[in-house]
Amino acid sequence: MAATTDATIQAMLDRAAGEGIDLAWDRYQKQLPQCGFGELGLCCRHCLQGPCRIDPFGQGPALGVCGADRDTMAARGLGRAVAAGTAAHGGHAKHMAHTLLAAAQGKAPDYPIRDEAKLRRVAARLGIATEGREAAAVAAEVARAALAEFSEKETPLAWAAGTVTPGRVATFARHGVVPCGIDSTVSEMMHRTTYGVDADPVNLLLGAVKCALADYAACHLATDLADILFGTPSPVATRANLGVLKASAVNIALHGHNPLLSDLVAQVAGDPALVAQAQAAGAADGINVVGICCTGNEIMVRHGIPLATSSVSQETALVTGAVDALVVDYQCVMPSLASVADCFHTRVITTMPMAKLPRALHLELTEGEARATAFRIVGEAIAAFRQRNPARVQIPDGSVAAVAGFSAEAIVGALALLDQDDPLKPLVDNIAAGNIYGVCLFAGCNTVKVPQDANYTRMIEILAGHNVLILATGCASGAFARHGFMSPAATDRYAGDGLKAVLTAVGQAAGLGGPLPLVLHMGSCVDNSRAADVAVAVANRLGVDLDRLPLVASAPEPVTEKAVAIGTWAMAAGIPTHLGVAPPVLGSPAVTRVLTATVKDLFGGWLLVEPDPEKAAQALLAVLAERRQGLGLSA
């Protein structure tokens, strides 16, 4: 099996192999064969009487020591994965809320309110008075409302209940899955999955849905506050793949998920004094900031910072020998980075107190001194550049153009150019007419278990060819950007006639002189909330609930527990959601049946597990056909 389909990454894999540098794919080979019990979700370590395993072939034990059966184990495992994903998005969101509060109180001068209009819109949605009030006062109240979301409230999470359709709120209430606190829901899931608590698989799965809805709230909160602090993305032209590194510049790669530090590094990297310092060190082209993973997405959609690479291939950026500083915050940061960096001059810098790497330099981000920290980081990168061995630099050629930055606001704004009074009308009309057959949101990661990007690129060819409008977030957008799908040229090449006409009409109206890109890059993985916003707006405009829209989601190469949480809330939002790698639950026929079938009757969405990209695309088209028929549209 090929490791990757990105030629720039393949070049680095070849180099690493030649130099004996082990990367994720090599470590995966050494892990094989992986444990079948774990793969099936049939092992449990939730108490010290374990680990317990259940024999999927029925000759060995059918129950754990406590009596937990295969269904209980698989459901508990999934619940804990959702809880971990929610904890991660919640932690990210909470950092944003603390910073917004500090900013509002004048304690974080490096974080001015950059998008006051969004602040006021979010406040209005929360029922916070905005008329005639100072931005700081409104921001403080929004930040307090945000922080209140984490512990247990007496009311539903405002960032969940206040951002979905009325129909969804009623559905969630009917099934008892309305979350009232982000952290408290995570905590409840840990409680109900510990020794001797919840053993009913269906009840556990409903608990997982509730927890996933808290994840949705956390994602939405993180997106909103990031926009308030750093600006709401609008379309920006940039480039992608490892070719964006420059031999003639100090290269700083920003990796992880949270924009709190990366945005500041992006802001200060153009500082004339720093640029002069870089040039004095011999970097003719000054400072080149590039992104990796979702931190990369955050600064790509806001500042047009080029994206070097994504998730599974993060180590290959270092194998170029051209990265002077790799700055990380948290999530999806491989512990191996420090040892790969040892083969080069690269300085790995950690910035979050709760996320350190052995042997990395730790420069802690504090609200009060964020800009100063960003300056120090750039200084470290310049110092590292002086130690760079030019003979060790191998940057693959051929970066590709990408247009990113399609927030919900940007999409509605572009549509408003066609119809000022009713911006969603062109979208709705084109869906009705079949020019847009449906919408597919691609999300998630890259994994060693799939040749990198192969599922994304095959599926988009089929779906876009059938006039499906493509949205993307997270490392899904990384995959499309690196392969050139995020460009107007890709629209000309791959879009069906109807879709091409729509993207061209909007692109022309927006003054782009050509079509919109084939993929609308909405941002990082927390920014899946942006796609939800567009879907909710369309559903409300049509007067139907989300579970009737011709809308599907796909995570064809998923890895993280965060992806499990997102997939679970997408399913609960009524969105049929494809997974290209199965979560570890297939050892339980009951849990598998609930997630792939029964849940459809409860929430309207379900999980569709299909490793083959052709079959997955066809299955999603069939779902879209069914949804279109349900709305009385041509299939």
Place this chain on the structure above:
Amino acid sequence: MEQIVVDPDRCTGCRSCELGCAVRHSKAKTLLGAISESPLPRKRLFVETFGGRTGPVICRHCADAPCVKSCISGCLYHDERGFVRRRKERCIGCWSCVAACPFGVITPDPVLGLAVKCDRCHKSAMPACVEACPTGALTLADLDAVAAAARRQVLAAEAGQKKGA
């Protein structure tokens, strides 16, 4: 001659070998496919634990095999490579072999009414159990080499004793 060699000191009791064996003897040949077959495929080796020791117990493909001798229907036989195998259609379910095997590694399949035993994965170069074992507790090794290694161990142990004395 190659044999499956067991080193119980390396066995963590993970039972991956059992899963691998069952999957190899399924129709689908994949874990996900195998677990939904009917009848379910059966494993042919057994991870046991006793007296603080854990390890896989597996058919030795005995040269003078008690199971073959006990088999009155001519079902069990030595194939051309010396593997003790079944002619399935001849098994009458008398379970004499189950009782005869000193290692307890023939089990009755209650669904099909057949004696089930290790076939040394004779169709593949590498037995599934060996392939599945992550720790090297199961390996495929040349018997002469195993014996030679054991002889060297004897010398090493004696040398160690002399040093210690």
